[in-house]
Amino acid sequence: MVFRTSRSFRALVSLTPAVFLAACGSDYPQTTFEPITYFGRLQNSLFSNTFWWTIGILVLVEVLIVFFAYRYRERPGQPKPKQIHGNVKLEFLWTVIPAVIVLFLAIPTIRGIFEMQAPPSEDALVVEVIGHQWWWEFRYPQYGVSTANEVVLPRGREIDFQMYSADVIHSFWIPRLGGKRDVNPQPRPREGEGRRINHLVYTPQEEGYFLGQCAEFCGASHAIMRMAAVVVDPAEFEAWTARMGGTPQPAVPQDTQSVRDTIGASQRPAAAPPAAAVAQATPEPAPGSLEAQGKQLFTSRPCAACHTIKGVTGGVLGPNLTNFGARHYVGAGAKPNTQEWVEAWIRDPQSLKPGALMPGAHRAGGGMGPTNLSDEEVRAIATYLRSLK
Secondary structure, eight states: OHHHHHHHHHHHHHHHHHHHHHTTOSOOTTOSSSOSSHHHHHHHHHHHHHHHHHHHHHHHHHHHHHHHHHHTOOOTTOOOOOOOOOOHHHHHHHHHHHHHHHHHHHHHHHHHHHHHTOOOOTTOEEEEEEEETTEEEEEETTTTEEEESEEEEETTSOEEEEEEESSSOEEEEOTTTOOEEEEOBOOOOOTTOOOOOEEEEEOOOSOEEEEEEEOSOOSTTGGGOEEEEEEEOHHHHHHHHHHTTOOOOOOOOGGGSOOOOSTTGGGSOOOOOOTHHHHTOOOOOOTTSHHHHHHHHHHHSTHHHHOEETTTEEOOSSOOOTTGGGOSEETTTTEESSHHHHHHHHHOHHHHSTTOOSOOSSSOBTTBOOOOOOHHHHHHHHHHHHTOO
16 A cells, blocks of 8 residues: 555656646747737736736745744744733734735726726727627728628727627627727616727737637626737738728718717618729639639629628628638638638528528528538538638
């Protein structure tokens, strides 16, 4: 028995370094410790300030506990300790010192809160963030553009995220950009009352692809309600909005920028696209190609009733699929955007994302019956969608 216990203990000790080393890897795509915005760095500085004060207090208290436990331990033949009433100086010190520490925590925290809640500048890019079960919609009212699950942002320009929900409470969080905000359903406004939405305002300062997710439990597929920020050069951002069929729109006052002031208003069709949108329509597939067959199927089946593809269809219930082929994932992060997984999504989305409202080839969904697409038709539609770049 002693031998077995000793062997188990040695095995546990030998595994301990491996456990600690496993936490030393550098590939953490959703880390909060490498922010690309001042907002994120400010958050980190506040956390760091609290952390080091807490660690200092912890070390001091533990050292004192060990010292007093050893120094005043009971010894054989030791007389009974002298009883004292108290020590006014010590009591004064351990009241004043915590109060001073609280000041060192509170002052930078309060200052940081005001900085993080500062209103956006007049030239900030407005991005409306609408949470759905279980995907993200992003609208750019200044460009007449909307997209889904991947929000494209220009490096170096201030972003004003205006967030609300089409159904239940969600939470928007892209850790490397910083900040986390609840995305709430819009209550029915009282007469004369403006919108009640949450904001996040920050400026991305580094290009890249940054993952995020819903951080508030919102139903069966909450864990697969992901999103990403794609930060690009300003010129590339303008090119992207052009490919999406958008043109800059006239500026409007901040308090009237959106007309979605009631519950479910995000389900209304967006404003009519500008005339330039027709010119920016998706290039026509080659006649007789698999992409052409997929386009014909997409526009003639229920797909067109729910999804928008600029210059092709104008559905508003589901995610906008313009430029779908350039996205990294299908189903708001459910699976990689490969031919295999796009076909699997079209064939049976509810097997990949429980509760999805989209009907499958042989399964109803969202109040609609099955699409009854054959495997060949599914392959053609998937090929067409992945060609939209």
